Amino acid sequence: MGQLTRGSVSILNSKWTILWAIPFVMILGLFVFSWLGPGRKVFEALSEQKAESKGVIRAIAVLIFAAILPVLSLLVLNPYYPFLGQKITGPLGMAVRIFTSAIHFISIRFLLFWMFSLIGMACLKVAWKKLAWLSALLLSILLNAVVYSLAVDFSAVNAYPLSLSWSEVSRYYGASLFFAKSIYGRPYSLPVLHPTWHLLLTIPYFFGNLPLWVHRFWQAFLQFAITLATGIVFSRRLGLKNKIVFWGIALWAFLFLRQISFMFSLLPSLILILGWADPKKFWRTTLLVFFASIWAGLSRINWFPVPGMFAAVLYFLEAPYRKTESGVRYLWKPATWFLGGVLTALAANYAYNFASGNSIKGGQFMSSLTSTLLWYRLFPNPTFPMGVLLSALLASLPLLAVIVLSLRGYIRQVHPLRLAGIYISLAILFFGGLIVSVKIGGGSDLHNLDAYFALLMLVGGYFYFRRWMPESDASLPAWTSPLPLALTAILPVWFILQTGGFLLTWNQAAFDSAIDTVRTEAQQAAQKGGEVLFISDRQLLALGTVRVPLIPDYEQDYMMEMLMSHNMPYVERFQQDLSQQRFALIIAEPQNVHIYERNRDFSEENNLWVQEVSVPLLCYYEPISTFGNVPLVVYAPRAQPCK
Numbered sequence: 001m002g003q004l005t006r007g008s009v010s011i012l013n014s015k016w017t018i019l020w021a022i023p024f025v026m027i028l029g030l031f032v033f034s035w036l037g038p039g040r041k042v043f044e045a046l047s048e049q050k051a052e053s054k055g056v057i058r059a060i061a062v063l064i065f066a067a068i069l070p071v072l073s074l075l076v077l078n079p080y081y082p083f084l085g086q087k088i089t090g091p092l093g094m095a096v097r098i099f100t101s102a103i104h105f106i107s108i109r110f111l112l113f114w115m116f117s118l119i120g121m122a123c124l125k126v127a128w129k130k131l132a133w134l135s136a137l138l139l140s141i142l143l144n145a146v147v148y149s150l151a152v153d154f155s156a157v158n159a160y161p162l163s164l165s166w167s168e169v170s171r172y173y174g175a176s177l178f179f180a181k182s183i184y185g186r187p188y189s190l191p192v193l194h195p196t197w198h199l200l201l202t203i204p205y206f207f208g209n210l211p212l213w214v215h216r217f218w219q220a221f222l223q224f225a226i227t228l229a230t231g232i233v234f235s236r237r238l239g240l241k242n243k244i245v246f247w248g249i250a251l252w253a254f255l256f257l258r259q260i261s262f263m264f265s266l267l268p269s270l271i272l273i274l275g276w277a278d279p280k281k282f283w284r285t286t287l288l289v290f291f292a293s294i295w296a297g298l299s300r301i302n303w304f305p306v307p308g309m310f311a312a313v314l315y316f317l318e319a320p321y322r323k324t325e326s327g328v329r330y331l332w333k334p335a336t337w338f339l340g341g342v343l344t345a346l347a348a349n350y351a352y353n354f355a356s357g358n359s360i361k362g363g364q365f366m367s368s369l370t371s372t373l374l375w376y377r378l379f380p381n382p383t384f385p386m387g388v389l390l391s392a393l394l395a396s397l398p399l400l401a402v403i404v405l406s407l408r409g410y411i412r413q414v415h416p417l418r419l420a421g422i423y424i425s426l427a428i429l430f431f432g433g434l435i436v437s438v439k440i441g442g443g444s445d446l447h448n449l450d451a452y453f454a455l456l457m458l459v460g461g462y463f464y465f466r467r468w469m470p471e472s473d474a475s476l477p478a479w480t481s482p483l484p485l486a487l488t489a490i491l492p493v494w495f496i497l498q499t500g501g502f503l504l505t506w507n508q509a510a511f512d513s514a515i516d517t518v519r520t521e522a523q524q525a526a527q528k529g530g531e532v533l534f535i536s537d538r539q540l541l542a543l544g545t546v547r548v549p550l551i552p553d554y555e556q557d558y559m560m561e562m563l564m565s566h567n568m569p570y571v572e573r574f575q576q577d578l579s580q581q582r583f584a585l586i587i588a589e590p591q592n593v594h595i596y597e598r599n600r601d602f603s604e605e606n607n608l609w610v611q612e613v614s615v616p617l618l619c620y621y622e623p624i625s626t627f628g629n630v631p632l633v634v635y636a637p638r639a640q641p642c643k
Contacts (some may be wrong), residue, residue, distance in 0.1 A: 035588040065123035075149030106635035152500040168537040170557035172200035176542035197265035226264040259495035260446035269295040279315040293341040297348030308341025321415035377443030383601040398488040399460035406463035413470035514627035532583025581637040
């Protein structure tokens with residue numbers, strides 16, 4: 001995406017000033033005071049106040065805690081530091097510029113986060129005297145991290161009219177295809193990539209032609225609501241009765257899933273299994289696996305076995321192996337759920353492909369099976385500095401330690417067949433996730449290991465809270481040590497704090513002018529009978545900003561998938577249409593023709609696009625309208641195409 005300009009904003013007259021300055025000064029002063037001689041005994045003294053003053057003290061503590069929750073987000077996301085640094089001269093201006101740079105170092109963020117968490121711990125302890133100090137600290141950490149994660153997710157909710165990332169607006173365009181007849185005047189084929197994701201994003205279209213920021217808000221809300229719902233269902237599954245523990249684990253699960261950028265569209269299938277599957281009720285669990293597998297079959301190929309596998313692991317955790325039964329008799333239920341789930345997902349995927357209006361032939365579906373595997377992305381590389389393998393092991397380590405420590409002294413209470421079923425399931429999802437992660441187009445984070453981490457979370461929770469059933473009828477003693485749980489909270493926070501940056505600002509007048517030009521030129525070309533191809537930013541068509549007939553082929557995100565999966569018939573058809581100058585105009589992002597070595601992130605993906613799209617496009621078309629920092633270009637046929 002092209003470089004974005006920042007609007008002219010005076011921080012001294014901005015509404016953002018009071019939002020970040022007052023809370024920051026207040027928290028900094030409170031932190032300094034807590035280390036002074038009189039301040040060290042303040043919190044203990046507050047807890048000894050008379051009964052009539054405790055209500056006021058408690059309310060003040062809660063208000064202070066609520067006030068500090070958004071401070072880190074405001075410090076990190078505030079887009080006006082550069083203006084403040086430019087406005088102020090001398091030592092203060094230098095300090096602002098240093099702080100602006102420092103806030104984007106993860107170590108500085110973590111130190112600030114730790115400071116706010118300690119203050120929050122003190123406030124919670126004052127408000128609820130019976131709350132243990134460690135419990136107050138963990139709760140403060142979780143709430144601060146959740147608020148920060150929400151701020152980062154919702155920071156993408158804005159009125160920026162073009163794509164925020166490579167495929168961001170492709171999702172809203174994909175959702176519009178379910179309403180193609182009313183939006184575009186005729187039905188078109190439904191989305192091939194991530195149908196359930198696009199399906200969940202259709203809701204705003206039910207309410208007419210809403211602004212782009214509403215669609216972004218709905219996606220951010222779904223990310224929050226479905227992930228939190230998964231955490232709540234997880235806590236309920238563990239049978240947690242204490243409300244603080246219940247919500248603490250729900251918030252921790254939210255953070256654990258968000259640290260790997262878990263796709264919210266996959267979670268409904270997990271919610272069904274975690275919420276209502278019961279190994280003792282075969283037919284109910286079978287029905288749940290059936291519906292969850294249909295959803296998984298419409299989501300991603302590597303999720304086809306997941307619902308059945310989760311039901312099987314729940315069986316291994318909750319159903320003891322009786323000496324009176326054979327291995328075959330013990331295993332027939334989990335085997336039925338697993339195999340039945342896979343077959344159901346395959347059938348659902350085939351049925352959708354057939355009904356979607358797309359050609360099943362030609363390699364458009366199951367494209368992941370033919371994509372190049374870039375094994376070097378398992379290790380530190382420019383696309384993912386830590387590498388997939390090291391990051392996955394690091395994120396797994398606390399829960400793996402919980403599992404091992406929980407079984408210490410109780411290993412004989414779990415039949416080897418049960419442990420084998422659990423460990424094999426984890427291994428399959430781990431190594432399967434690694435393979436998907438090294439597929440070209442991936443490997444920049446851990447989201448392709450989502451099923452593995454979700455299962456690890458489930459198994460770790462069962463072992464930590466002694467929710468698993470031993471072979472004997474004896475009840476297991478509760479594991480009261482909070483230390484392993486505390487360790488599992490640190491890494492999700494670390495990963496989440498690495499996200500986020502300045503809020504996006506842009507020159508609205510320049511963008512309005514550019515889009516007006518695109519609209520005029522596109523609609524004039526269409527009125528003359530020419531075809532106008534939007535390779536990128538099809539939300540301009542879906543939301544009615546530009547009204548020209550839709551050319552469904554060659555959308556940017558989908559075409560990249562076809563390139564990566566070596567679908568040469570599709571690529572050759574595109575290049576033939578270019579050589580014949582089929583389109584009167586092409587609207588796309590600026591095309592870069594640089595070939596990169598592996599010292600650049602996503603170099604292979606860039607090089608594929610350059611060789612198969614950018615070079616042929618610029619050979620037969622030339623830019624007739626460019627707009628400076630607005631990443632949009634209008635291309636028209638060349639009078640003299642290159643040879």
